[in-house]
Amino acid sequence: MKVVIIGAGLGGLALAQRLLDNGIDVQVYERDSAIEARFQGYRIGFGTEGLDALYGAVRPRLHPLLEAVSGRVERTGRAVDPQLNVLGEQERDNDEGRMYDRNVLRHLLIAGLGEHLRFDLKLDRYEELADGRVRAHFADGTAVDADVLVGADGAGSTVRRQLLPHIGIHDLPVYGAIGRTPIAGFEHLIPGWSTVVSAKDVQLMLGRMVFQRPPVEAAAELAPDVTLPDTPSYIRWVLLLPGAPKTLDLQPVLDLIEDWHPDLNALIAQADTANSGVSPIKEGDPIEPWPTRAVTLLGDAGHPAPPGGLGANLAMIDAELLADKLIAIRDGQQQKLAALADYERTMCENAAAGRAAAAQAFQNFAKLRAEA
Ligand SMILES: Cc1cc2nc3c(=O)[nH]c(=O)nc-3n(C[C@H](O)[C@H](O)[C@H](O)COP(=O)(O)OP(=O)(O)OC[C@H]3O[C@@H](n4cnc5c(N)ncnc54)[C@H](O)[C@@H]3O)c2cc1C
Secondary structure, three states, X not given: OEEEEEOOOHHHHHHHHHXXXXXXXXXXXXXXXXXXXXXXXXXXXXXXXXXXXXXXXXXXXXXXXXXXXXXXXXXXXXXXXXXXXXXXXEOOOOOOOEEXXXXXXXXXXXXXXXXXXXXXXXXXXXXXXXXXXXXXXXXXXOEEEEOEEEEOOOOOOHHHHHHOOOOOEEEEEEEEEEEEEEOOOOHHHOOOOEEEEEOOOXXXXXXXXXXXXXXXXXXXXXXXXXXXXXXXXXXXXXXXXXXXXXXXXXXXXHHOOOOOOHHHHHHHHOOOHHHOEEEEEEEEOOOOOOOOOOEEEOHHHOOOOOOOOOHHHHHXXXXXXXXXHHHHHHOOXXXXXXXXXXXXXXXXXXXXXXXXXXXXXXXXXXXXXXXX
């Protein structure tokens, strides 16, 4: 059985690792020219279930490295006003989850994929063949056949737009400036795992991504064959604003906080510009099971969600569920379409939980705004 995965995000890579580990013929196609090609480096929080699924996708010999490059969820989260006066604090269990840098994690998840991952190949469309297989057509004119095609190509998924054209993507009535700044000199802004600065029209969320060990140093000692990026510990910041962005230029957004505490302005001014920018915040329509075919979806492609939800956690869980079903198909334990239908049903149920978590996060910000 041959599986073709479109997209080398966290979800596609996790699925590829699981399939390869189980001897399934798998190939991942990514449109970017290289793993470092675009803005990639934000912090992602994993809860217990997502973390278990992540560990299941990474070879056991790399588990010590996975732990070393994680950030702990430590001490309190706090809310402050723009002059840094504390408004409230929230305790969290230190061991309930881990933080990861998306870029570091992607590097870890490509380890060992070798020829099974190809860059610079953008899926254009797919074609369902008379024998129940699928042909993926790429923008460069090449094509490849598969028994199962998995769209793991993110929120704007080309696969989903062909498979489920009725699922729309909409801008939420908020937008964000997202970036990161090396933490050195700013530790006092974020004594726990997160700080929210709350004002009338603007919320600034600060998230701490402090690697337990610097990724390059940890890889050199624990798994010298794995190349990790030289990323310093940082503060991930998100400025959340009502309405839609008039420009994707960062400066007008930064002008809104110029009377805030100088340390907050310095934090934003010293941002790593390659990993900072302004963007609308989008959400997809709810997803329901569809008539199953040899083409399926995973991660944000299946359930496009805004940041603040459980997107990466769900992508890891999707990868685990789908891998189990693909193994069952390969081993003759279940028919292809019946197995994929089971997966899609569970994926849609989990997606509903993810939507609820994202909606709750945005309601919390609306409440903070109303109270400010
Ligand atoms: C700022 C921010 C913070 C977040 N925080 C969290 C968090 O704390 N917890 C959490 O669970 N989630 C979080 N998320 C969401 C999480 O990052 C995503 O849900 C997750 O990364 C989705 O992974 P994916 O593999 O489904 O898709 P993606 O990571 O989007 O990967 C899709 C891949 O497909 C490729 N691709 C697209 N189209 C094509 C094509 N036509 N042909 C070939 N390749 C293609 C893309 O280049 C990309 O590499 C956050 C997101 C953001 C932006």
